[in-house]
Structure formats: C-alpha cells, structure tokens
Amino acid sequence: MARLPNYVQIKEVAPRDGLQNEKKFISTADKVAWINMLSETGVSEIEYSSFVNPKWIPALKDAKEVGKQIKRNPDVMYSALVPNMKGLEFALEAGIDGANVFMSASESHNKKNINKSIADTYPVLDEVINEAKQEGKRVTGYVSTVFDCPYEGKIDPEDVIRVCEKLFASGVDDISLGDTIGSAVPTQVEQLLSPLLSRYPSEKLILHFHDTRGMAIANIMTSMHYGIHRFDSSVGGLGGCPYAPGAAGNVATNDVLYLLDGLGIETGMNEKRIQEASLFIQKKLGKLLPSRSLAYFANAQ
Amino acid sequence: MARLPNYVQIKEVAPRDGLQNEKKFISTADKVAWINMLSETGVSEIEYSSFVNPKWIPALKDAKEVGKQIKRNPDVMYSALVPNMKGLEFALEAGIDGANVFMSASESHNKKNINKSIADTYPVLDEVINEAKQEGKRVTGYVSTVFDCPYEGKIDPEDVIRVCEKLFASGVDDISLGDTIGSAVPTQVEQLLSPLLSRYPSEKLILHFHDTRGMAIANIMTSMHYGIHRFDSSVGGLGGCPYAPGAAGNVATNDVLYLLDGLGIETGMNEKRIQEASLFIQKKLGKLLPSRSLAYFANAQ
Numbered sequence: 001m002a003r004l005p006n007y008v009q010i011k012e013v014a015p016r017d018g019l020q021n022e023k024k025f026i027s028t029a030d031k032v033a034w035i036n037m038l039s040e041t042g043v044s045e046i047e048y049s050s051f052v053n054p055k056w057i058p059a060l061k062d063a064k065e066v067g068k069q070i071k072r073n074p075d076v077m078y079s080a081l082v083p084n085m086k087g088l089e090f091a092l093e094a095g096i097d098g099a100n101v102f103m104s105a106s107e108s109h110n111k112k113n114i115n116k117s118i119a120d121t122y123p124v125l126d127e128v129i130n131e132a133k134q135e136g137k138r139v140t141g142y143v144s145t146v147f148d149c150p151y152e153g154k155i156d157p158e159d160v161i162r163v164c165e166k167l168f169a170s171g172v173d174d175i176s177l178g179d180t181i182g183s184a185v186p187t188q189v190e191q192l193l194s195p196l197l198s199r200y201p202s203e204k205l206i207l208h209f210h211d212t213r214g215m216a217i218a219n220i221m222t223s224m225h226y227g228i229h230r231f232d233s234s235v236g237g238l239g240g241c242p243y244a245p246g247a248a249g250n251v252a253t254n255d256v257l258y259l260l261d262g263l264g265i266e267t268g269m270n271e272k273r274i275q276e277a278s279l280f281i282q283k284k285l286g287k288l289l290p291s292r293s294l295a296y297f298a299n300a301q
Numbered sequence: 302m303a304r305l306p307n308y309v310q311i312k313e314v315a316p317r318d319g320l321q322n323e324k325k326f327i328s329t330a331d332k333v334a335w336i337n338m339l340s341e342t343g344v345s346e347i348e349y350s351s352f353v354n355p356k357w358i359p360a361l362k363d364a365k366e367v368g369k370q371i372k373r374n375p376d377v378m379y380s381a382l383v384p385n386m387k388g389l390e391f392a393l394e395a396g397i398d399g400a401n402v403f404m405s406a407s408e409s410h411n412k413k414n415i416n417k418s419i420a421d422t423y424p425v426l427d428e429v430i431n432e433a434k435q436e437g438k439r440v441t442g443y444v445s446t447v448f449d450c451p452y453e454g455k456i457d458p459e460d461v462i463r464v465c466e467k468l469f470a471s472g473v474d475d476i477s478l479g480d481t482i483g484s485a486v487p488t489q490v491e492q493l494l495s496p497l498l499s500r501y502p503s504e505k506l507i508l509h510f511h512d513t514r515g516m517a518i519a520n521i522m523t524s525m526h527y528g529i530h531r532f533d534s535s536v537g538g539l540g541g542c543p544y545a546p547g548a549a550g551n552v553a554t555n556d557v558l559y560l561l562d563g564l565g566i567e568t569g570m571n572e573k574r575i576q577e578a579s580l581f582i583q584k585k586l587g588k589l590l591p592s593r594s595l596a597y598f599a600n601a602q
Contacts, residue, residue: 185559185563187563187564188563211515212593213559213593214512214515214518214553215518217519218518218519218560221519222522247593247597248593252515255515258514258515258516259516262486262516263486263487263488264488290593292512292515292548295548299548
C-alpha cells in the first residue's frame, strides 16, 4: 500500500456545516461556549459560522455575535463561510482569519444553491477573494458536488478541474473538495485526485466528506494514500438533514481521530476533548449524533 | 493501489450475530418470514441461528424450529453456530449445510466466552469438526478478537496464526477472522493479512468486521486490496449491544453492498431487497438500525 502522511490537519466545521440545517436554534451563548471548547481540542482551524443571509440559514443568524464573543485561541485559525461582499463586510467586522467562498462543480447544483450559473458566480467570488486577500485573510474555495450531484448524477473530474483552475487563478489559497451528498466510493476519490494532484501540490487540497452512506472513513483512507493530509470534519458527525432521522451528516471528527490515532498519524488533537465537545452539543440538540466513536465513548462512560 | 477482486461473497449473519444480543424476542414466525426474505436477496450464505444453550442466548432459543420452518433456497447455504456435540446434534436435526465452530485468539476472551482455556477448547471443536465433516457439512471456524481483546488489548498476529494452523489441521474448510469489538484500523488489517495470506489462499479466509467505531468499510477496502473476497455482514448493521444506545454492531450488509456496487464489484445481490429485509426487522425490533445506507434509503422512500 502507498505510504500514509505523518501529520493530518483537521478543520472543524460543525459550528457551520454541522449546525446550518438543524431545526433547533442553539443560543448564541451555547454556541460561544461550545466553540470555546472546540478551541481547546488542539484543532488547527474552526469554521465558526456562515455570513450567508440569515433568511436562508436562520440557525446561524447570530454569526456576527458569535464571532465577536468567542475567545480566540492564538493557535487556532477562525474562518467563516462568506457568499458575497455583504457577507464579507459582516465577517470582517466579526473577526475572521479566513474567508471561505463556495460554489458547485455541477451547473444544476450551483443554480439551486446560489441561484446563479457557474459563469455568473465567478465575478461575485472574484470580488470577495480580492477584498479578503487585500485584508490579509486566507481564502479557501469550497467546491461542492465534486463526485456526484443530486440533479445531474456523476460529475466529470474535468468539470471539477475547470472550477479549481479558475478559483486558483482568482487567488484562493486552497480548495476544499466536497462530497456534498456523501455518495462517493474510493475509486471515485482516486479518479478525481489522480488528475488534481498532477496539477496542484497536496497541501492546496482539502477533502470534505459526508458520511451519508458510511463511506467517508474509507474515502479518507484512500485520499491519504494519494497524499492528501487536510480534511474537514464535524464533531459528533453533526450535519445530517433535520428531516432525515438517523441519517449521517459530515464525517465525524471523533471517527476521523480514532482512525488517525490508530494509524499513528499525528493531529495534535485531544480525542477526549472532542468527545466532550460532542456530548455538549448533543445534549443541547437533544438527539443522538451519528458518530460511531461518540456512541461508543458515551456508552463506555 | 492494489487491484480489487471482481467478485465478493457475502455471508449474512444478522439472524445469528445480529439478533443474539437483542433484548426483544423476535417470534419464530417473524424470524422465518425474515430469513425467507433474506433467502431471496441473492446472498450466497445465511447463518440462520445458533445452537448454543438457550440459557446463554435466549433470543435464539427457537433455533431448531427456525431451521425446520424456513424455506430453503437451493442457491443459498444455510449454516448455524455450533458450540459442541449437543449443539451439532440439534443443528443436524434442524438442517444445516454448514456448521460454524468458534473460539478466540485471546486466552482471556476465550475463557470469558467459552469458559475454557484455548488448549481445552481444541478437543471440543475437534469432535464437532470431525462429526460435521463425516455428515458431509462445510465447517467454518470463527476466530474472535483477532485484532484487539477487551481484556488483553492488542493481539499478536502470531497468536492468530497459531489458532488458524490448529483449526485448519483439525479440518475446518475456512476461517472467519473476527474484529469482535470493532476496534481495528486498516494498518492492523494489513499486519494480520500479510502473514496469513502467505500461508493460506485467500478463499480460505473470511473477514468479519464490526462497525463499533465506524472503521469497518475502510477495513473491508484494505482487506480487498490484500485479495480477500469473502465477508460476513448483517442487514441494517444489526448486532449492537442492547445496553448501548446508538452503538453500531456488525458491519451493515447495506453499506457493504453500496461500496461494492460503487466499485463495480459483483455480488449477485439485490440492494433493494436487502433494504426491504432491513426495514422488516427494524420494524419488528422497534428501533432504528445503525446502517447509514439504510437510513438514507428509508428517508428517501
């Protein structure tokens, strides 16, 4: 088997991708307490909220207050999702180290999600990327539906490459490749990473898996065998659809850490603190989160 | 990456390993109806029950009735767990194509589970293996705790090899290697399979993963890269401990099939029928089963 990386960097996305679809509103005070817990887990980056119009994501309508109230750990990067100049303005006011812009590799998903064609999305992102870079912020480009689209089915790796080329040309520092509907299997990961890694160094690429069909950990293994060492994950596996009982969301930070610890790969993270931060938000949400390792940990207590 | 097999053979273990720890008793009629559904999924083998003393596994106390009442599909092997000569006698009466004997690679786990040392277990199994072979039955040896033991921690691959050598010498046709506590990560799978596959052909080895920490699908990928093409799995991921809410059990047949279908590996199985058989037993048990793919399927209905 191909070698594995010595070190893997995790971005904790639960406060944004994890919470954004939850029906139950988590109070600002609870969000702040929880993000402060996450800040002490050894994680290198936390995506703490989204500055999308609160009309679309009411769960995160307090992004500005959250940004202002969290205690900043100097060892942690704090980033947020930013859709446009208005969002960037609020994000800069609330305080960010990184701005995360987003679009889809699939034309239909991009239209449904952003209400624009891919071609019409670039100028909007260009403006945000330029301004954020001028403000000295790191900019990550999220590319959704890089494997499969709920409307178009299989996505051609060439379509993903085209979007990545354009985003890198616009000045993003790195790109997070999203398995938005959690449908990929390891051979799809290989087929996408092979051409991408012949173009870009591995540190420019982050893999963002959802565990909807239970494939995420296997996909992370395959990504690492290809040299990827940056992943997005969510404590407890938070991020399932509120209308889908039992359905899994983002890959769980807990499960990723169990894997990496077992493989002897450094993360700098404290597994117990991740479990505790998971139990905190699980209690606030009042439902069992999907992480397997969390369930095991909780039952062993 | 190493090649993947063209064909993978699944043994469905939910009626035995899946049900054995459930507190709720499933009626004989429901078990029979369910196993009959499983018989029509294209699966090649079903472990339909256990002939262990009903005092120890009350959930399966009707093993004999189940064996007598199920409708046998000539394309399916029907096997059962058999601890000793008494169990074999009942199993032969109920009807089996295969007898599955069991022991642990860990001395402590063997003592806790079988109440005998490893050395004292061999003669008991030898007698069962001999008799079952004389009756023309296929005999599989289950070896538990091949990676980690809940009492002893990491298990040395040499200990597993020693048990396998002895069981093959006693006449078992194949061996199912059990990650009993669902703790293994892919490097452990590599460390065990490497020496085993230099001794035995891959068709003699079956991998039996539990998904307790969400590692099972990744471990199956690694096993296949090493040439393994036989796996045990359980519809819905049935098999969790009844006292551990949300905890995962055996790897879910549903999730394994999603993986294999996505990889283009033949199984001869019908995914929809597996989902339906999962929903049937989920309803009878009155709780959500842990399979990710099942939750996705159920929500998409």
